[in-house]
Amino acid sequence: MFRMMNAQQPGDQTAGNTTDILHDFQVSFFAMRRLATFPWTFLEKELANEKTSELVSDILKQTCLHPLCQKHPPSVKYRRLFLTELIRRQEAAEAEPLDELYDALGQVLGAEEGAECYKSYILPCGGAVSLLESVAVISDGTTGLVTWEAGLYLAEWALDNQQAFSGRTVLELGSGVGLTGITVCRSCGPSRFVFSDCHRSVLQKLRDNVRLNGLDGRTGPGVRVEELDWGAATEERLREIGANIVIAADVVYDPDVIGCLVKLLSRILRGSSPPEGPPEVLISSTIRNPDTYNCFKLQLESAGISHDVITGPVSHVFPYNRVSAIELIKLYI
Incomplete structure (x- = not known):
């Protein structure tokens, strides 16, 4: 490094x-x-x-x-x-x-x-998280090949709250190019970390970036990169992962997938509980369209899922547009 x-x-x-x-x-x-x-x-x-x-x-x-x-x-x-x-x-x-x-x-x-380039994000402990990203915002029909503000915000929150991840099994939904998860693996000491996405191009880039940052299973926490279709993920599959904490960033942007996401979150909270109880679930969102975001919250409520907004400042570690409205919520039943 x-x-x-x-x-x-x-x-x-x-x-x-x-x-x-x-x-x-x-x-x-x-x-x-x-x-x-x-x-x-x-x-x-x-x-x-x-x-x-x-x-x-x-x-x-x-x-x-x-x-x-x-x-x-x-x-x-x-x-x-x-x-x-x-x-x-x-x-x-x-x-x-x-x-x-x-x-x-x-x-x-x-x-x-x-068609690709590197972005690197400097960590407080020295060194950097380096990511191979698409030069285009939309590439191969997906926005998952670049890093978004809510992921950077969640990574900063994780750096300020390392105890939330230390020694735990973490599942990340919609990992994209991997900034948040790699930051957690490098700085927060999880015992296991499961990156996940459903788009093949994103998964390949994600695997490349995990290896690029030395998280290939030989050092640090146990790391896996898995395909996880929100609509097809079974309770058995989620129990096998056994996450203590589930995180996601910038996954609430398309009204057409909100229903699948809420059903998955319900399965995670109700059916995939490790011995110590349901996992913590943290969702970080850039609120680009308030109607879409409110629809997400209404569907959570209809599914019997409550949420608390996590407030308070985070340390400014990474450079990004802080004018954007970003909200971090914790889900529970």
Whole structure:
């Protein structure tokens, strides 16, 4: 695994600010955030004051020249746009030229863009969760080949509540590319973790990402990747999994599948109980369409399933759009 930024030195405010900015550039770059969200204003002020390229060089070392970028690079187009913007800001400030910056741009200008790229999410403990994702939002007829905000939020909640997963068997519904589950496996100490999805393309990508992050059964918790059709999953199958806690993120988006999802959740809560009682069930949702989300809650109520909204702040670990309305609920009967 790769170590990321070193912690700032206590009492050194300038070094602290610079370290924070370098960290912001790094986490935003590897997660392929929109360039407009980067802390360009700080960079411009530093360049105007110093007229040197030292900070630009440090940014380059934490992004395009970082070992993680050599192994799991963001898309070619993204790196090209990032470097072009970095050069534009440097030249506008009339700072001293930096050969490494132009060399890095020259390398990506000659590279071919593929249908897939890597996104990496920096963990508080050091290292990163790296995911091979589709460049397109919708690919192979599914949205499951990219990471969505509710999954990032649930992963942050898990990092703040590691005791909820420690030593337990976890089932994740609709795992997608695997960000939430891999974060839990890497940081929260579950005894077993079952990733699941029903789309073949998603399952293949999911298996690739699980292996990519070293969760191949040789180290860490026992990990399985399984096909799980919500409409066909039997109580016997769910009992075999024996989950103590069930999680899901961004699974409430299509009115046509809500009925199957609610029936599955009912089977999980009523028929797949391990010896210590029904599993905990946590659902994280980005509320894009309030009518669809309210329909989900009404169907839960009709099925005799109650819910509590889990409130309170979570630590901001991953970069994503926090303007979106995201709700995390706990289900029970």
